[in-house]
Amino acid sequence: MSTTASGAFVRHELVPALPAPLAERGAIRFAREHLFSGPLNIIMTVICAALLALALPPLVRFLLIDAVWEGENRDACLNAAGACWPFVQAKFGQFVYGFYPIAERWRPNLVYALCAILLAPLLIPSAPFKRLNAVLFFAVFPVLAFVLLTGGNLDLRSFLLGRLLNWESVTGISRFADLRLGFWSDYAISALILSGIVALVTGLIGATARAAAYATLTGFVLLGIVLLCVDLDVGLQPVETRLWGGLLVTLVVAITGIVASLPLGILLALGRRSSMPMVRFFCVIFIEFWRGVPLITVLFFATYMLPLFLPTGLSFDGLLRVLVGVTLFAAAYMAEVVRGGLQAIPKGQYEGAMALGLGYWQTTGLIILPQALTLVIPGIVNNFIGLFKDTTLVLIVAIFDFLGQLRAAFTDPNWASPVTLYTGFAFAGMVYFVFCYGMSRYSLFLERRASAGQRR
Amino acid sequence: MSSEAPKSADCQAAVEMIDVHKWYGDFHVLKDINLKVMRGERIVICGPSGSGKSTLIRCINRLETHQKGRIIVDGIEITDDLKKIDEIRREVGMVFQHFNLFPHLTVLENLTLAPIWVRKTPKHEADEIAMKYLTRVKIPEQAHKYPGQLSGGQQQRVAIARALCMNPKLMLFDEPTSALDPEMVKEVLDTMVALAEDGMTMLVVSHEMGFARQVANRVIFMDAGQIIEANSPKEFFEHPQHERTKLFLSQILH
Numbered sequence: 001m002s003t004t005a006s007g008a009f010v011r012h013e014l015v016p017a018l019p020a021p022l023a024e025r026g027a028i029r030f031a032r033e034h035l036f037s038g039p040l041n042i043i044m045t046v047i048c049a050a051l052l053a054l055a056l057p058p059l060v061r062f063l064l065i066d067a068v069w070e071g072e073n074r075d076a077c078l079n080a081a082g083a084c085w086p087f088v089q090a091k092f093g094q095f096v097y098g099f100y101p102i103a104e105r106w107r108p109n110l111v112y113a114l115c116a117i118l119l120a121p122l123l124i125p126s127a128p129f130k131r132l133n134a135v136l137f138f139a140v141f142p143v144l145a146f147v148l149l150t151g152g153n154l155d156l157r158s159f160l161l162g163r164l165l166n167w168e169s170v171t172g173i174s175r176f177a178d179l180r181l182g183f184w185s186d187y188a189i190s191a192l193i194l195s196g197i198v199a200l201v202t203g204l205i206g207a208t209a210r211a212a213a214y215a216t217l218t219g220f221v222l223l224g225i226v227l228l229c230v231d232l233d234v235g236l237q238p239v240e241t242r243l244w245g246g247l248l249v250t251l252v253v254a255i256t257g258i259v260a261s262l263p264l265g266i267l268l269a270l271g272r273r274s275s276m277p278m279v280r281f282f283c284v285i286f287i288e289f290w291r292g293v294p295l296i297t298v299l300f301f302a303t304y305m306l307p308l309f310l311p312t313g314l315s316f317d318g319l320l321r322v323l324v325g326v327t328l329f330a331a332a333y334m335a336e337v338v339r340g341g342l343q344a345i346p347k348g349q350y351e352g353a354m355a356l357g358l359g360y361w362q363t364t365g366l367i368i369l370p371q372a373l374t375l376v377i378p379g380i381v382n383n384f385i386g387l388f389k390d391t392t393l394v395l396i397v398a399i400f401d402f403l404g405q406l407r408a409a410f411t412d413p414n415w416a417s418p419v420t421l422y423t424g425f426a427f428a429g430m431v432y433f434v435f436c437y438g439m440s441r442y443s444l445f446l447e448r449r450a451s452a453g454q455r456r
Numbered sequence: 457m458s459s460e461a462p463k464s465a466d467c468q469a470a471v472e473m474i475d476v477h478k479w480y481g482d483f484h485v486l487k488d489i490n491l492k493v494m495r496g497e498r499i500v501i502c503g504p505s506g507s508g509k510s511t512l513i514r515c516i517n518r519l520e521t522h523q524k525g526r527i528i529v530d531g532i533e534i535t536d537d538l539k540k541i542d543e544i545r546r547e548v549g550m551v552f553q554h555f556n557l558f559p560h561l562t563v564l565e566n567l568t569l570a571p572i573w574v575r576k577t578p579k580h581e582a583d584e585i586a587m588k589y590l591t592r593v594k595i596p597e598q599a600h601k602y603p604g605q606l607s608g609g610q611q612q613r614v615a616i617a618r619a620l621c622m623n624p625k626l627m628l629f630d631e632p633t634s635a636l637d638p639e640m641v642k643e644v645l646d647t648m649v650a651l652a653e654d655g656m657t658m659l660v661v662s663h664e665m666g667f668a669r670q671v672a673n674r675v676i677f678m679d680a681g682q683i684i685e686a687n688s689p690k691e692f693f694e695h696p697q698h699e700r701t702k703l704f705l706s707q708i709l710h
Contacts, residue, residue: 351519352556356570356622357546366569370560450560 063426077417084415084423091409095427098245098405104237108248111145115255123442125449138259143229149252151238156183156231160190179231187227191220241319245400247431249319253326253391253401258384260327265334266373269342270364272335283335290332295393298325303397322394330387337379341372374450381443385436403428469528470495470626470657471516476525478511485511486522487681493626498658500668500689503678504704509661512678513628516659517548530625546574549619553631555611557603563590563614564599567621575622582621589617593647609640613647620651627651629660663708669693677701 035045066082077084088095097105118137121127146152157180195216203209244252271283290298302325303318310316345368353363373380395404406424409415471493478486485508493499501509514520515527518534518541527534529544558566567586571577577585590596593613595606603611612632619627629648633641645667652658652671662668668675668689675692677685677700685692685701693709696702 348552348554348556349558352552352558354519355517355545355548355550355552355556356618357542357574358570359542362573366573367558371558374560 062422073414074417074420077415077419080417080419082419083426084417084419087409087415087417087420087423088427090415091405091412094246094405094409095402096247098248098400099243100239100245100248101237101243104239107148107236107239111148112251114141114144115251142256143226146230147234148236149239149244149248150241151234151236152230153233153236153238154230156180156227159183159186160194161186179228183231187220187224191217191224195220241317244319246405247402249394249399249404250388250391250402252319253323253394254388256323257326257330257387257391261330261334261383261387262380264327264331266338266369268331268335269338272339273342287332287335290329291336293329295326295329295390296396298329299393299397301325318397319399322397322399326387326391326394330383333383333386334380337376337383338372340379341374341376342368344375345372374447377443377447377450381439385439388435388439389432402431468494470497470530471659472526472528473512473515474526474528476515476522476527478508478515478520478522478524485681486515489525489683491676491683493657493659495625495657496655497673498652498656498671499660499674499676500664500672501659501661501676501678502663502665502668502704502708503684507678508681509678510630513630513659513661516626516628517545517550519550542574546622547625549622549624549627551612551615551619551627551629551632553635555603555608555615555635557611557615557618559603562600562602563595563606566603566614567618570618571621585621586617589620590614592620592650593617594643607640608636609643612636612640612644616644616647616651626657626659629658629662631661631663633662633664665693665709677704679704 034041036042062082064082066080068077068080068082068084068086071077071084071086076086093102093105097108100108118133118141122130122133122137127133195213198216199209199213202212268283268287271279272287274280274283299322302321306316306321349367349371350363353367358366391401392403394401395407400408406428410421410424469492471491473489473491476486476489477484489512491512501512503509511520515522515534516529522534530547532540532544534541534544557563558569561569564583564586567589568577568579568582571582571585572579587596587599590599593616595610595613598606598610598614603614606614616632632648633644636644641664645664648658648660648667649671658671660667660672672689674686675689676683677692677696677698679700685696685698687697692701693705696705
């Protein structure tokens with residue numbers, strides 16, 4: 001570089017970019033800016049470092065360094081100072097499938113695989129065919145999973161007419177293929193009668209009767225297809241839900257609860273803000289009832305008390321009752337989270353939509369809910385995570401979920417050792433953490449994506 | 457009186473309000489409103505805050521309900537019949553003080569939403585119409601941005617374009633420039649003047665007296681829920697009759 005005496009200057013060669021000084025780069029800069037930027041920060045850093053130094057080495061030693069990795073039974077772990085991984089390995093099948101017959105384990109495996117294959121593209125925003133994917137996951141997959149896991153072939157006996165009068169004496173017990181003529185004739189006639197009633201009622205209150213009747217009939221046809229699927233004998237060996245267990249039950253309860261509680265919660269939240277007093281009243285009562293009762297009570301009631309109230313002969317599967325209980329319980333909490341989001345939407349949004357001629361459901365579905373749900377993603381996922389962990393409570397109604405199977409495995413004398421208990425819980429902790437942390441990270445991703453571009 | 461056929465109303469009238477009263481609880485906000493807006497007419501409503509001018513135009517598309525009297529919009533009387541209300545809202549565009557754009561949708565999606573869902577216009581056609589109106593309000597290049605990324609004036613022009621996409625017979629403006637920075641008022645007013653020159657029927661609640669002078673056929677002054685004075689802009693500004701009007705004008709025109 002050269003400067004003339006007059007102070008004029010022309011640069012002839014551009015200065016190449018140089019690496020920043022060491023103190024301004026990478027780890028050192030990060031540490032200076034984030035860990036040691038001030039007295040309070042330094043104290044916090046030191047305390048956290050001390051806590052990590054206290055906690056991490058023993059943990060690593062227990063889980064990895066001192067752990068026993070191979071062995072056939074308790075002998076390998078009797079004198080171990082670390083985790084007894086052969087125990088987890090030996091019991092892994094039990095943890096994942098419970099007492100599901102070993103020869104039939106391909107069925108839960110297939111359900112796991114289908115779930116993963118359908119869920120993954122649904123969660124990735126850029127994946128194509130979202131609508132088809134959603135239909136497959138939310139409508140087809142549950143039916144398929146039900147048939148695969150239980151074996152289907154429910155052998156349905158009676159629908160409405162069968163309950164009201166002795167319909168089977170009219171139709172006899174004849175069957176077409178595997179289907180009872182009694183049930184299906186009953187179903188068809190009930191569907192027609194109910195559609196007729198709906199048409200009549202809507203006609204009386206001045207709405208379009210034909211559309212209402214068609215809608216009802218379409219609903220019955222769709223339900224009929226689902227019932228047909230679960231009624232058909234597809235040749236699978238039936239597996240009672242009593243035999244299910246482990247991660248299978250945990251996931252079935254959690255996913256059903258999560259998937260069903262969100263739409264139900266949204267409807268309840270909308271109902272609670274409805275201008276129709278009866279709808280509002282019902283929703284408030286429903287929400288407050290379920291929020292006022294502990295989940296354990298709900299499960300207990302569903303399992304042991306409900307059968308006493310139901311008419312004899314009518315009984316529902318134990319797991320189904322738990323599923324319904326968990327779903328309604330979660331829906332009540334979800335409703336309040338969603339309501340929080342609804343309340344944050346300014347009145348102008350409703351007015352803007354109404355002034356354009358959008359109806360209530362269009363306004364709600366296109367304008368209000370997309371914004372309200374985005375606002376409460378943290379709360380919704382919070383509920384999901386809570387629900388996922390609450391599934392362990394099914395243990396008290398003798399359904400052995402993942403944690404239940406773990407506890408059962410502890411009682412196996414073949415594996416009784418001083419470290420079995422710790423190993424088991426460490427494993428369980430890691431499994432639950434993976435699921436919950438996954439949900440948490442995904443929710444953060446969604447939040448960032450949703451807020452991109454629409455800052456007000 | 458509701459047994460009378462609404463068709464008896466003047467077919468040249470875009471809006472007809474007959475003896476309209478409205479209460480908020482015990483508070484009598486609109487008193488004895490009689491107003492007839494002819495097709496192609498442009499009316500500016502002014503008055504002090506709380507005088508009921510916003511409430512008046514919000515009654516026309518049923519964002520507010522009136523308790524007494526008749527309101528007939530485009531030959532359809534406003535009753536509790538939800539279908540009729542939706543029918544009216546399709547034909548009446550509205551622009552709000554705070555824009556009320558949908559922040560989670562892009563500008564283009566804001567514009568095409570109602571045509572697609574309410575008018576069942578095919579998407580590509582709705583896109584074309586939307587771009588036409590965006591060009592008309594001079595911001596076609598913003599089509600794929602979100603409302604939050606635009607300036608206030610641009611947002612209000614998007615809101616005007618959004619209402620126009622429904623091809624309304626009547627446009628209501630509820631203080632369209634009151635929430636804008638001063639230098640953005642002009643771009644919105646220019647858009648509205650252009651709209652007026654195209655012959656749109658407009659009801660504008662505004663204190664932009666320049667705008668009123670330039671485009672209005674009639675200026676209406678409201679106070680305490682009543683129409684105090686209505687006249688052509690020339691007469692209204694130069695020879696106000698009522699004392700209240702004179703006071704208001706002296707304060708607003710300095």
